[in-house]
Amino acid sequence: MFRSANFFTPAVHTRPAARRLEIIAQGRRGLSELINMKNKGDNASSASSRSLLRPGLVTPGGEVPPHIPRPPYADTGALPEWDSNLQIHKTPEEVSKMKAACKLAAQVLDYAGTLVKPGVTTDAIDQAVHKMIIEAGAYPSPLNYGKFPKSVCTSVNECICHGIPDDRQLQEGDIINIDVTVFLNGYHGDTSRMFHVGQVSPEAARLCKATTEALMAGINACGPGAPLKGIGHAIQNVADSYKLNLSKSFIGHGVGTVFHCSPHVVHTRNNEPGVMVPGMTFTIEPMLCIGSAKEKFWKDGWTAVTTDGSLSAQQEHTLLITDNGVEILTVA
Numbered sequence: 001m002f003r004s005a006n007f008f009t010p011a012v013h014t015r016p017a018a019r020r021l022e023i024i025a026q027g028r029r030g031l032s033e034l035i036n037m038k039n040k041g042d043n044a045s046s047a048s049s050r051s052l053l054r055p056g057l058v059t060p061g062g063e064v065p066p067h068i069p070r071p072p073y074a075d076t077g078a079l080p081e082w083d084s085n086l087q088i089h090k091t092p093e094e095v096s097k098m099k100a101a102c103k104l105a106a107q108v109l110d111y112a113g114t115l116v117k118p119g120v121t122t123d124a125i126d127q128a129v130h131k132m133i134i135e136a137g138a139y140p141s142p143l144n145y146g147k148f149p150k151s152v153c154t155s156v157n158e159c160i161c162h163g164i165p166d167d168r169q170l171q172e173g174d175i176i177n178i179d180v181t182v183f184l185n186g187y188h189g190d191t192s193r194m195f196h197v198g199q200v201s202p203e204a205a206r207l208c209k210a211t212t213e214a215l216m217a218g219i220n221a222c223g224p225g226a227p228l229k230g231i232g233h234a235i236q237n238v239a240d241s242y243k244l245n246l247s248k249s250f251i252g253h254g255v256g257t258v259f260h261c262s263p264h265v266v267h268t269r270n271n272e273p274g275v276m277v278p279g280m281t282f283t284i285e286p287m288l289c290i291g292s293a294k295e296k297f298w299k300d301g302w303t304a305v306t307t308d309g310s311l312s313a314q315q316e317h318t319l320l321i322t323d324n325g326v327e328i329l330t331v332a
Helices: 031-043 092-114 122-135 202-220 229-241
Strands: 153-156 159-161 175-184 187-196 252-254 261-265 281-284 287-289 295-297 304-306 312-314 317-321 326-328
Touching: 092 122, 092 175, 092 187, 092 317, 122 153, 122 175, 159 175, 159 287, 159 312, 175 202, 175 312, 187 202, 187 312, 187 317, 202 229, 202 281, 202 287, 202 312, 202 317, 261 281
Parallel strands: none
Antiparallel strands: 153 159, 153 175, 159 304, 175 187, 252 261, 252 281, 281 317, 287 312, 295 304, 317 326
């Protein structure tokens, strides 16, 4: 999330300047205007039929035993500068360590998904995730990254990304993205997925399905020598086919011995330079929205929600470019 990058760091996204509240009077003349108003209302129907998110109580983050290796920012709470170097793994040992970190992240995410049910708080999910990660001898990468207070991101309903776990209980019909990153043996593995809380609405289920398809389309555009911009083109085609909107403010990123680095993996049509090379690792993590894909930030500086309260969904994998194609690393 930089410039449009995903994950953590206000350097990761471009924050719009404060806007003055504008009150716009719309004339309600003619059948065409009435139909247009109805369509706008339908786009926001999911927001009007449920309560919008509000900041909840955030408890202190979990403790990490001193024997567990940690990334440089862990003790300082610093927000690392964007690293312009690619993560290219040249030896079997490097690839093996990267795969181990990604496999653990996938296992943790699978476990987190089993906890998703009405009445469970996102704070409880964070605590369970934290415990599993440190018991595996790893560090939860989000914890204290730019002073992020928790070990996982939990983004519910209209939250586009970077939701901070709190005391809000999940409710029947919610959708939630759980974003897990672990730091194991000097390497970060990063993945996220959508989960349904009980029975969700058809539009919410369709949004989650489209987001999965968009991610897979992006992955299918990958391989040695393939242009990075092809990922965004493939994802945009899926979003357009579903008539959904893509967030332009958050992007995928290189990942490996550092949490966020080049390349910029843009999820919309773009002209970003660069091609993929064997050994390169990076994430693809498109965020699709039913209504507006523009974000506003809560006072915590992290939580990004849609400006109109409409639903948003995200899916993410860490990938390795091989000599013959691409390998999804974040699978259990």
